[in-house]
Amino acid sequence: MNTLFDKIWDAHVVQQVADGPTQLYIDRLYCHEVTSPQAFDGMRARGLKCFRPERIYCMPDHNTPTHDQDKPIEDPVSRKQVDTLERNAREFGLSHFGMMSPKNGIIHVVGPERGLSLPGMTIVCGDSHTSTHGAMGAVAFGIGTSEVEMVMASQCILQMKPKSMRITINGQLGKGVTAKDVALYLMAQLTTSGATGYFVEYAGEVVRNMSMEGRLTLCNLSIEMGARGGFVAPDETTFEYLKGREYAPKGEAWDKAVAYWKTLQSDATAIYDKELIFDAKDIEPRVTYGTNPGMGIGITESIPSTGDSNFGKALQYMGFEAGEKLLGKPVDYVFLGACTNGRIEDFRAFASIVKARKKADNVIAWLVPGSWEVSHQIKAEGIDEVLRAAGFEIRQPGCSACLAMNDDKVPAGKYCLSTSNRNFEGRQGPGARTLLCSPLVAAAAAVTGVITDPRELL
Amino acid sequence: MKQKFNIITSTCVPLPLENVDTDQIIPARFLKATDKEGFGDNLFRDWRYDKNGEPIKDFVLNNPTYGGCILVAGKNFGSGSSREHAAWAIAGYGFRVVISSFFADIHKQNELNNFVLPVVVSEDFLKELFDTIANDPKTLVEVDLPQQTVTNKATGRQEHFEINGYKKHCLVNGLDDIDFLVASKDKIEAWEKK
Numbered sequence: 001m002n003t004l005f006d007k008i009w010d011a012h013v014v015q016q017v018a019d020g021p022t023q024l025y026i027d028r029l030y031c032h033e034v035t036s037p038q039a040f041d042g043m044r045a046r047g048l049k050c051f052r053p054e055r056i057y058c059m060p061d062h063n064t065p066t067h068d069q070d071k072p073i074e075d076p077v078s079r080k081q082v083d084t085l086e087r088n089a090r091e092f093g094l095s096h097f098g099m100m101s102p103k104n105g106i107i108h109v110v111g112p113e114r115g116l117s118l119p120g121m122t123i124v125c126g127d128s129h130t131s132t133h134g135a136m137g138a139v140a141f142g143i144g145t146s147e148v149e150m151v152m153a154s155q156c157i158l159q160m161k162p163k164s165m166r167i168t169i170n171g172q173l174g175k176g177v178t179a180k181d182v183a184l185y186l187m188a189q190l191t192t193s194g195a196t197g198y199f200v201e202y203a204g205e206v207v208r209n210m211s212m213e214g215r216l217t218l219c220n221l222s223i224e225m226g227a228r229g230g231f232v233a234p235d236e237t238t239f240e241y242l243k244g245r246e247y248a249p250k251g252e253a254w255d256k257a258v259a260y261w262k263t264l265q266s267d268a269t270a271i272y273d274k275e276l277i278f279d280a281k282d283i284e285p286r287v288t289y290g291t292n293p294g295m296g297i298g299i300t301e302s303i304p305s306t307g308d309s310n311f312g313k314a315l316q317y318m319g320f321e322a323g324e325k326l327l328g329k330p331v332d333y334v335f336l337g338a339c340t341n342g343r344i345e346d347f348r349a350f351a352s353i354v355k356a357r358k359k360a361d362n363v364i365a366w367l368v369p370g371s372w373e374v375s376h377q378i379k380a381e382g383i384d385e386v387l388r389a390a391g392f393e394i395r396q397p398g399c400s401a402c403l404a405m406n407d408d409k410v411p412a413g414k415y416c417l418s419t420s421n422r423n424f425e426g427r428q429g430p431g432a433r434t435l436l437c438s439p440l441v442a443a444a445a446a447v448t449g450v451i452t453d454p455r456e457l458l
Numbered sequence: 459m460k461q462k463f464n465i466i467t468s469t470c471v472p473l474p475l476e477n478v479d480t481d482q483i484i485p486a487r488f489l490k491a492t493d494k495e496g497f498g499d500n501l502f503r504d505w506r507y508d509k510n511g512e513p514i515k516d517f518v519l520n521n522p523t524y525g526g527c528i529l530v531a532g533k534n535f536g537s538g539s540s541r542e543h544a545a546w547a548i549a550g551y552g553f554r555v556v557i558s559s560f561f562a563d564i565h566k567q568n569e570l571n572n573f574v575l576p577v578v579v580s581e582d583f584l585k586e587l588f589d590t591i592a593n594d595p596k597t598l599v600e601v602d603l604p605q606q607t608v609t610n611k612a613t614g615r616q617e618h619f620e621i622n623g624y625k626k627h628c629l630v631n632g633l634d635d636i637d638f639l640v641a642s643k644d645k646i647e648a649w650e651k652k
Contacts, residue, residue: 014642014645014646014649015642015645017624017638018623018624019622019623019624020622020623020624020625021622021624021625023639023642023645025646025649025650034489034490034541035540035541035542037492037493038492038493038494038542041492041493042636046636046640048640051643051646062486062489063490077490077491078490080490080492081490081492084492126540126542127539127540128538128539128540128564130540142540142564143540143564143567144540144541144542144545144564144567144568144571145542145568146542146568146571146572146634146635146636147567147571147635149636150635150636150639153636153639153640154636154639154640154642154643154646155646156639156642156646158624158635158638158639160622162563192477192534192537193477193533193534193537193560193562196534196537196560196562196563197563223538224538226534226537226562226563228563228564292477292479292537308476308477309474309475309476309532310475310476310477313475403481403486403539404486404487405486405487405489405490412509422479422481422538422539424479424481424482424538425481425482425504426481426482426485426504427481427486430485430487430504430509431509
């Protein structure tokens with residue numbers, strides 16, 4: 001009896017290398033500008049063409065500025081990287097959604113919303129947050145640049161098969177508790193290496209009741225527990241989300257696809273290498289206090305009094321004391337966006353708190369949609385007016401302050417409540433202090449100027 | 459990049475920190491290059507240099523007491539971003555081996571694909587090695603890939619380490635995965651027809 005992970009994996013095995021890895025066929029390769037140029041160079045050096053160019057989609061997202069995208073990028077090094085992707089895509093005959101293309105955005109937002117990431121697929125990208133696409137019921141994982149080159153050259157990758165883990169979350173999430181809080185809770189429970197070597201299947205009532213946006217957020221953060229990837233078995237929510245999307249199957253092909261996708265379930269008697277069960281009632285809105293995503297607490301809790309060998313170094317970097325509460329601490333920056341929380345539902349959540357309130361004067365807020373599609377929907381739903389009335393502006397799409405490869409850098413020593421995925425030292429700019437949280441917690445801080453329990457404002 | 463790998467005996471650079479993420483190995487602002495050159499200069503950039511670009515004296519890479527082509531790091535080395543630039547930085551600096559009790563998956567693979575050998579040892583072995591290096595920075599460690607053994611020459615303590623036979627063959631002979639995959643074109647096409 002097999003897990004869904006086994007079924008998708010096994011269906012893509014080209015061969016098992018003796019005393020070695022599996023040669024796995026890859027349905028979809030996404031390329032962004034940061035982790036692909038050396039792979040294209042490698043292909044040229046070997047005189048190779050892409051083996052299946054129609055399965056590869058390219059778009060810049062990491063370096064893109066979040067303003068004036070119609071003008072050339074000011075930073076010449078960023079501009080060169082973005083231009084190099086376009087030139088490589090043209091040379092190798094690959095689809096490319098360039099800056100200002102209505103299809104551009106963060107790869108992990110665009111893939112699902114365009115219907116390019118589908119149930120049952122194997123999906124890779126030179127980016128650890130490729131786990132996001134697992135929300136569609138796919139086996140999706142991040143790879144290095146050498147592996148990007150492997151897929152370009154052969155549409156295959158060599159991988160040791162990960163172990164399987166099921167994480168079940170029972171019950172109902174409380175008011176103000178989101179998929180982001182679930183993920184931050186899991187990271188704190190498992191630590192940042194607790195799922196290393198595993199592929200995670202998320203299950204249980206909480207996951208079944210989650211929207212696709214919520215599942216994308218949850219799967220996105222699988223890597224922060226060390227997992228290679230995470231996924232949710234497809235269901236009506238998945239099919240409803242995909243129906244009519246640009247690259248999703250249409251007509252008869254759609255019916256056939258859905259019939260197949262409905263078979264993509266773990267067997268009832270499937271055995272996992274590891275099973276973990278949690279209860280939704282134990283999860284409250286959360287925030288991180290340290291320098292890895294596992295160093296987090298419920299928003300009403302205090303920072304622990306002790307931790308691992310990095311604990312003291314992390315608190316010193318963050319300017320916090322062991323045992324103190326975070327509620328009421330002043331905030332300098334708020335960042336809403338990233339492949340973690342840059343989708344329409346995240347903007348709706350943020351707007352639900354700031355509506356009829358005003359941005360705090362001490363806060364600089366960057367609101368960055370994950371794609372142009374999200375940006376257009378924000379306007380179509382009138383969310384932009386709500387945000388503008390509260391003193392916020394919406395920027396142009398990209399990865400932005402999640403890793404600060406563009407101009408959106410948090411200055412040294414400043415505190416940023418961020419809906420992104422990593423609070424590593426210097427992640428949002430040298431010396432920047434990042435506190436990871438949900439869009440609701442970010443919004444509550446944006447209007448009060450201090451760390452605030454969003455449940456008080458809902 | 460393709461370097462044949464056999465037996466390496468060297469002094470070590472100790473980094474007794476846990477959860478060293480790839481953002482620390484090479485910060486994102488240095489990922490804008492379109493080639494693989496020069497990343498070693500910015501290895502551990504923000505621990506190694508202050509904001510004026512001056513070396514931070516107490517960081518291990520700036521301490522002339524320590525040197526060699528083996529990096530020894532605390533558990534969960536290379537977590538976070540999949541950036542292969544981290545492996546290019548480690549290789550570019552001149553490290554051939556990284557010893558730790560635990561590696562993040564993607565980074566471990568990235569090291570292997572750049573002919574840097576990740577060696578997983580027990581917590582005990584790692585602790586003893588850190589202690590030995592602290593006592594004597596000239597401590598030698600021998601990493602024998604064909605025999606799959608790692609030896610602390612100061613104490614004589616030896617451990618076996620795991621590596622799959624295929625990857626070992628690649629490292630010993632200076633071959634990479636793309637050579638293998640491109641040669642399997644017929645099998646791939648047969649799979650696609652299924």
